[in-house]
Amino acid sequence: MKTMKLKPGKSLVKTASLLILASSLLLSACGGGSGGTASGSGGGKDGGEPTSITIQTLNYATEFIDNTNPLWKELEKRTNTKLNITWLSPSTAEEKINVMLASGDLPEVTFVESMQNPQLQKMLKQGVFWDLTPFLKDYPNLNREELKEMWEITKVDGKNMVIPRYYPSYGGGVFPMIRKDWLDALGLETPKTLDEFYNVLKAFKEKDPNGNGQADEIPYAANPGALAYIYNIFNETQGGWKLEPDNTLSPIITSDASREAMLWIKKAYDDGLFPKDFAIMKFSQVMDTMRSAKAGVGGMSMNHAWVTGQPVKEVDPKADLMPLAYLENANGVKYTPSGSPYYGVYLIPKKVPEAKVKKILEFFDYGYSVEGNEMLTYGLEGVHYKVENGKKVATPQAAIDKTGDGNLNNMIHLVSDDMAISAVGMPDEVYQRNVEIVTERKTVKVPNPSAELYSEAYNKYYPEISKKVEDMRVMVITGKEPIEAYDQLIETIKNDPKMAEITEEMTKAYQEKYLK
Amino acid sequence: MKELETVQIEPKNRGASRKASTSGKSKTKWGRLWADVARDKYLYVLALPGLIFFIIFKYVPITNLVIAFQEYSPYFGVLGSPWVGFEHFIRFFSNNDFWMLLRNTLAISFLSLIFFFPAPIILALMLNEVRSSLYKRTIQSLVYIPHFLSWVLIYGLTYLMFSQSEGLVNKWFMSMNWETVDILSNPNYFWAMLTAQSIWKEVGWGTIIFLAAIAGVDPQLYEAAVMDGAGRFRRMWHVTLPAMRNVIMILLILRLGTILDTGFEQIYLMMNAPVTQVAEVFDTYVYRVGIRQGEFSYSTAIGLFKSIVGVIMVVTANRLARRYGQESLY
Amino acid sequence: MHEKGWKTRLFSLVNNGLLLVVGLATIFPIYYTVILSFTDPVEYYQRSLILWPRVWTLDAYKHLLSNGLFVSSISVSVFLATIGTLLSLLVTGGMAYALSRKRLRFRKAMMIMVLLTFLFTPGLVPLYLVVRNLGLIDSVWSLILPSLTSAWYVLLMKGFFDSIPVSLEEAAMIDGSNDIGVFWRIILPLSLPALVAFGLFFAVGYWNTYFNALMFINDQKMWPLQVLLQNMLVDPTTMGSGNGGGFAFQVNRQVPTETLKMAAVVIATVPIMLVYPFLQKHFAKGAMVGSVKE
Incomplete structure (x- = not known):
């Protein structure tokens, strides 16, 4: 082929670009602002036509149910609605929610996983969503005692702009889950302090708890992310910020306590208490190590005593996974993971007419009533479960209609600790022990001053700063960098005006939220 | 008008x-x-x-x-939305990490250009010299397979082969009483490992286009070369390679246009804390900041910067190619 | 090739030997994958290295195939790989053919327009808006239309059509065919090998459709195979640790076993791999794309 002339001719380029521009402007004009699902005919009155509601939410089930599911139909009947639910699978929810927020393509009931989502925060300030405060008092179940705290803590500038999705305060979070059978085999007590915990790990390594004569045990299946709580133990606070006596917040990322925490982990790493691939393992690989029954400790929420405990049992029938209640640091201060009593929030965009907003709240009111709430998780009595000795026993129909974990239960969680500590098929003794442990955990109050705080500077700069520090920590722990490099990095961050700006904004946000 | x-x-x-x-x-x-x-x-x-x-x-x-x-x-x-001019660009270029991102991106790209790009050409030449067509077809079919595997799986395979606790290589070292080697979290090996992975995955598939070009060579040319007493290597050099020249040039120009693109998924999966300093590239940065932190304007600005560099590269390469009388893109 | 010296033989030996090494290096990990998919998870966790399972089991496959959505996802994927591929070939071919006719006015403008898209990649959000405004969300067409072709394919195919002599076309024109007739009756049959090659490229692309499906498809029944498998396999526990501080690990789902993952990989890749041998003979000639020039 003969090569063509170099210059395609300026006019040709212009022609092409004009042609493109003209047509694309036409198309994108109908693309921008307006958009959105048609909000249907305004909310129906009670007893009238069923109101259609478009809901988008997470679903952890492998198979999503649709409107042919009997339980779904029952819910529609009882709430006089026509539900149009878009399930998001957890693997992609974050990206998808972000894209939807950015495109302005919002369903009538929009789910966002975190209040801290920067886009959400901007949109809340712009008034994209309904302020629900004036309506809430009309819905008794939404004002249930158990839900008071979640409504209070999710207020934005004193207003309820979101419907939080309940999740218990205790029982979730990454915290050590220990092989009770190994403890017993070595005659060890359940560790209560960090030092005891360390000694247990060491014993797991040296004393052959599985009794096969080989030193093949991995004391603690962990990656750097799974050890974040160690820093909280040392800093005696939840989250990334600590409340100082003068009511200001300080970032724990640069604190001396965090340095000590890092050195604690480093010592454990040097003693071979973590897997060799500690630095590069992804969560699934950590879980896989746990599952191979060669690990003595893993970091998990309490329901994994059975969710993961059961597959470990398949490999080693003696295995028994037990969550720890708390750990104490050298100052004698106890720590256990806890959070605000909700996970994820629902929002109603302003384009939804007021009558329908009320209808939606009515729907959630039913979902949080005792009757509706139990139905969403357990199904219908007599059909999906029978009550024996005060306990609900699932019938075969439960599996067919997919009650239990996931699906409707994911839309509105069961208002109970069971959400975090129980699992389908969990044996009684494991469940009872979990109840005891969670009760013990509840006696441990760890302050969480930065919960639900939002700062623009934080969103813009903090992720990069914290990533730098986390990377550096791993390098020091695995001996790729000396401690001096870490000290130097912390010094620069302390002097970074961006960090000062973040700290100032966070303090201001704290004082506005909690001290007014 | x-x-x-x-x-x-x-x-x-x-x-x-x-x-x-x-x-x-x-x-x-x-x-x-x-x-x-x-x-x-x-x-x-x-x-x-x-x-x-x-x-x-x-x-x-x-x-x-x-x-x-x-x-x-x-x-x-x-x-x-309010206009902010070049604010996002300024923020990006004044970021301390900009040079790190640029260095890593270019390093990974150039390594791929030097090692990954010629690999399928060499393999195609080697395959072309195989006499037994059964053997040739078998090898060909084998090397195509990795193309069909996703990066997630390749990450998993790499871990199975090279990690310190699970890895086959290190298991073998241990059985020989040698020290285990840290391959996956070693900043010194990271770029080499990425390049090797890409080669493994795509080299076979890449030969398709070159083999086709070779197939188009007139057999008389070879015979003439043999008459002239040309040996194997000289035939390769004077007959086979020139036949592939056009394809090579076109692919090369296109490759230069995407010099700032690095396989996002691959790097994102292989990245871990110890190698971050050599692994973070534009694409991973855009993902982290743009999608996860929701800064769409900022990440769009970075994307635009990449595109402009790409256009410049292609135009320049195309011009050079034409100047030296080679095949060009348009 | 007449020379038969020891040099030639040595060369062949070394060459074949090297190729064998390359072949084995590619096949081994894949062998390992297949083997693991037939291994019992307990055995996998107990033994350190498995080159041959003690007991062969189909459990992983049974588990995957028992998913109610499996059939629907297979049919979506097959639909994409067939109808999508055909449409892609038509659109790419038509455009590439038109662009390869040098007499065509505005040819260069169109070429530049195509080439520019090679460099400017539109962001996710804008694309999402377009798809939504066209009403394609939750429609199988959202997986076909936005990926019908690309500058890359148009360019390669144009290169191929460039090599077809104009005389053929002119002869047909004299017989009274118009350009579409020529394209359909003469050019396409002549290009069969190239079409096969491109077809395979497109088919692989459609078969592996993943990201677009995540964004554009909400209805599980419309999920292609790759999305279904990923959704069954992903460890949901890593989620929610994003920006919420990682407290609410509310997941009750087990992390899938390694053997299950391997079985999913086999299911997801084998069908498309099987297509290849049937097309292989067309391939050699087919992928000449752009290589044969006057």
Whole structure:
């Protein structure tokens, strides 16, 4: 082929670009602002036509149910609605929610996983969503005692702009889950302090708890992310910020306590208490190590005593996974993971007419009533479960209609600790022990001053700063960098005006939220 | 004036019936143009679906690139968001990490250019020299397979082969009482490992196009070369390689245009804390900041920067290629 | 090739030997994958290295195939790989053919327009808006239309058509065919090998459709195979740790076993791999794309 002339001719380029521009402007004009699902005919009155509601939410089930599911139909009947639910699978929810927020393509009931989502925060300030405060008092179940705290803590500038999705305060979070059978085999007590915990790990390594004569045990299946709580133990606070006596917040990322925490982990790493691939393992690989029954400790929420405990049992029938209640640091201060009593929030965009907003709240009111709430998780009595000795026993129909974990239960969680500590098929003794442990955990109050705080500077700069520090920590722990490099990095961050700006904004946000 | 005329072309073309009526007026260059267009109306029809595709799915979204100069907010939309000029670009270039990102991106790209790009050419040449067609076909089919595997799986396989606790290689070292080697979290090996992975995955698939080019060589050329007493290597050099030259040039130019693109998924999966300093590239940064932190304007600005560099690279390479009498892109 | 010296033989030996090494290096990990998919998870966790399972089990496959959505996802994927591929070939071919006719007016403008898209990649959000405004969300067409073709394919195919002599076309024109007729009756049959090659490229692309499906498809029944498998396999526990501080690990789902993952990989890749041998003979000639020049 003969090569063509170099210059395609300026006019040709212009022609092409004009042609493109003209047509694309036409198309994108109908693309921008307006958009959105048609909000249907305004909310129906009670007893009238069923109101259609478009809901988008997470679903952890492998198979999503649709409107042919009997339980779904029952819910529609009882709430006089026509539900149009878009399930998001957890693997992609974050990206998808972000894209939807950015495109302005919002369903009538929009789910966002975190209040801290920067886009959400901007949109809340712009008034994209309904302020629900004036309506809430009309819905008794939404004002249930158990839900008071979640409504209070999710207020934005004193207003309820979101419907939080309940999740218990205790029982979730990454915290050590220990092989009770190994403890017993070595005659060890359940560790209560960090030092005891360390000694247990060491014993797991040296004393052959599985009794096969080989030193093949991995004391603690962990990656750097799974050890974040160690820093909280040392800093005696939840989250990334600590409340100082003068009511200001300080970032724990640069604190001396965090340095000590890092050195604690480093010592454990040097003693071979973590897997060799500690630095590069992804969560699934950590879980896989746990599952191979060669690990003595893993970091998990309490329901994994059975969710993961059961597959470990398949490999080693003696295995028994037990969550720890708390750990104490050298100052004698106890720590256990806890959070605000909700996970994820629902929002109603302003384009939804007021009558329908009320209808939606009515729907959630039913979902949080005792009757509706139990139905969403357990199904219908007599059909999906029978009550024996005060306990609900699932019938075969439960599996067919997919009650239990996931699906409707994911839309509105069961208002109970069971959400975090129980699992389908969990044996009684494991469940009872979990109840005891969670009760013990509840006696441990760890302050969480930065919960639900939002700062623009934080969103813009903090992720990069914290990533730098986390990377550096791993390098020091695995001996790729000396401690001096870490000290130097912390010094620069302390002097970074961006960090000062973040700290100032966070303090201001704290004082506005909690001290007014 | 001219632009106006062209904009109308397509609609007129579709209604092919009114051919002559509008054009009869003059025999000037407009008239000729119209006659040409009318003559080729069916060609335009053939091209039309493709044109519509490019406009709707490429150019319409591209107009949204203007948000790189805005503080985009979905509430106001593309048309209503406030303009901020070059703020996002300034923030990006003044970021301390910009040079790190640029260095890593270029390093990974150039390694791929030097080692990954010629690999399928060499393999194709080697395959071409195999006499037994059964053997050749077997090897060919084997090396195609990795192309079909996703990066997630390749990450898993790499871990199975090279990790310190699970890895086959280290298991073997241990059984020989040697020290285990840290391969996956070692900044010194990271770039090499990425390149090796890409080669493993795509080298076989890459040979397809070159083998085809070789197949197009006139056998008489080889015979003539043999007559001249050329050995294997000289035949390869003087007959086979020149036949592949056009394909190689075109691929090379296109590759240069994407010099700032690095396989996002691959790097994202292989990245871990100890190697971050050598692993973070534009693509991973955009993902982290743009999608996860929701800074769409900022990440769009970075994307735009990448595109502009790409255009410059392609145009320059194309010009150079033409100057040296090689095949060029357009 | 007449020379038969020891040099030639040595060369062949070394060459074949090297190729064998390359072949084995590619096949081994894949062998390992297949083997693991037939291994019992308990055995996998107990033994350190498995080159041959003690007991062969189909459990992983049974588990995957028992998913109610499996059939629907297979049919979506097959639909994409067939109808999508055909449409892609038509659109790409038509455009590439038109662009390869040098007499065509505005050819260069169109070429530049195509080439530019090679460099400017539209962001996710804008594309999402376009798809939504066309009403394609939750429609199988959202997986076909936005990926019908690309500058890359148009360019390669144009290169191929460039090599077809104009005389053929002119002869047909004299017989009274128009351009579409020529394209359909003469050019396409002549290009069969190239079409096969491109077809395979497109088919692989459609078969592996993943990201677009995540964004554009909400209805599980419309999920293609790759999305279904990923959704069954992903460890949901890593989620929610994003920006919420990682407290609410509310997941009750087990992390899938390694053997299950391997079985999913086999299911997801084998069908498309099987297509290849049937097309292989067309391939050699087919992928000449752009290589044969006058």
